[in-house]
Amino acid sequence: MSFSEYSEYDAFGLRALIGAREVSISEVAVAAFERIAQLNPLLNAIVDTFDDLVDQQVKVLSCNRDAEHFPLLGVPVVVKDCVAGVCGVSQKFGTRLTRAFTAERDEEIIRRYRQAGAVFIGQTNVPEFSSSITTESVLYGVCSNPWDLTRTVGGSSGGAACSVAACMAPVATANDSAGSIRIPASCTGVFGFKPSRGRTPNGPDVSEIWNGLFVQHVLTRSVRDSAVFLDVAHGSDDGAPYAAPHFEGTYLAEAGKDPERLKIAFSLQPINGVPVEDACKAVVLDTAELLSDLGHTIVEDQPALEAGRYFEVLENLICVNLAYEFQRHAMHQNTEISAETVEACHLKMIRIGEQLPATALMEFYTLKAHCERQMGRFFKTYDAFLTPTLAKAPVSHGFLNANSSNLRAYLDRFWAFSPFTTLANISGAPSMSVPLFHNSEGVPIGSMLTAAFGRDEKLFSLAGQLERALPWKGRKPPLDTFLGGVETSCAQ
DSSP, X not given: OXXXXXXXXXXXXXXXXXXXXXXOHHHHHHHHHHHHHHHHHHHOOEEEEOXXXXXXXXXXXXXXXXXXXXXXTTOEEEEESXXXXXXXXXXXXXOTTOSOOBOSSOOHHHHHHHHTTOEEEEEEOOSGGGOSSSOEETTTEEOEEXXXXXXXXXXXXXXXXXXXXXXXXXEEEEEESSSTTHHHHHHHTOEEEEOOTTSSOOTTTOOOSTTTTOEEEEEESXXXXXXXXXXXXXXXXXXXXXXXXXXXXXXXXXXXXOOOOOEEEEOOOOTTOOOOOHHHHHHHHHHHHHHHHTTOXXXXXXXXXXXXXXXXXXXXXXXXXXHHHHHHHHHHHTOOOSTTTSOHHHHHHHHHHHHSOHHHHHHHHHHHHHHHHHHHHHHHHOSEEEEESOSSSSOBTTSSOTTSSOHHHHHHHHHHHOSSTHHHHHHTOOEEEEEEXXXXXXXXXXXXXXXXTTOHHHHHHHHHHHHHHSOOTTOOOOHHHHTTSOOOOOOO
């Protein structure tokens, strides 16, 4: 298969080609490596490729008599340099604090992907400890947006989203504690789905990260790819502290059928009252109009949340968790937390976290309960909640600098860029960024839809309907312009 043909297919399409023996697993992997070699020097989305490991994976799949039935057979996947470790792969977590860490076994979600036939081909760029919402760490450097090289890809799954948007891989693993799937999806024009709390596993050792805010899934170009990967990965693993409600059926089937008529609330108002750019408001209003045209009832409304100290409490939670995570990592790596190993804002947040009383953590649980209960009540009236994914179009590099000297300015810009995404993390609700529209400069701006806890299938049905109504598969980043006219087709 030629290089250009590889980029024309999503994961589902590649799996069909492999199943029909029109192309081999090895040929697909070679095509992926060729595209990475061409585009990654421009974008800096991938920090490592797994050439030797890919050969081993291909051999194992080739010898497995049952492989022809695997739903992800031969699908190239890049993995985020954060949490979901792949056996034999070194991780840096985007920080200079790491000397050497190599996963000794697959984490549970990776094991499930591998058993379904996925082929892991590389590792993606992240901010330091995946704790920022742009991807420009001191260790790895800036990851550039394939739609506009001067703008961010978002974060923390920035390299993951960029890899998918540029068709270097059809799928990238990702995770989301404060918007880290949906933010980069919005910035790069891909589909980003955050499952309900407990829908996907965090094991075999870790139970929860960031006190229940964290959940794992993937970034994809198509809705069906995201659905297939959730079909493979969903379900609790042994000892999990959370379990999403059981779902009968498949998410792929839900993505393929239109939902019943839904009652959908929308709001342009962020919790913290920061300004929302006109282009981001326009995208929500255009999405609301499209949903109305599809037969859904659209009402302007929002959950009855007491904003109060919402973001201050959330900042305290992040500081406490960073203090614990960095200290534990430094101990295991036999390194020292200092200005030479940790970015300036994170270093200050660690020091704040070390000084906060235990009551600061308990205050978060009060906020969490409030959000969970209010969202539960809200979704008794509505089937989904529509907002902007972000309050701004993808910002320029340096707008959010985790190595700056002014922590307060950094945090204020953090919440000014992303005031909407955290509510779904705190409440545990499924939420997605859908790439329906671009601004006048041709840069993607996502629309975010959230549903009641456990109703992931409802969002997949809605996403599939939106994708069919306003297909985004024909849109491609202008990479040929940046590369001097080289053909870089990116379809699905």
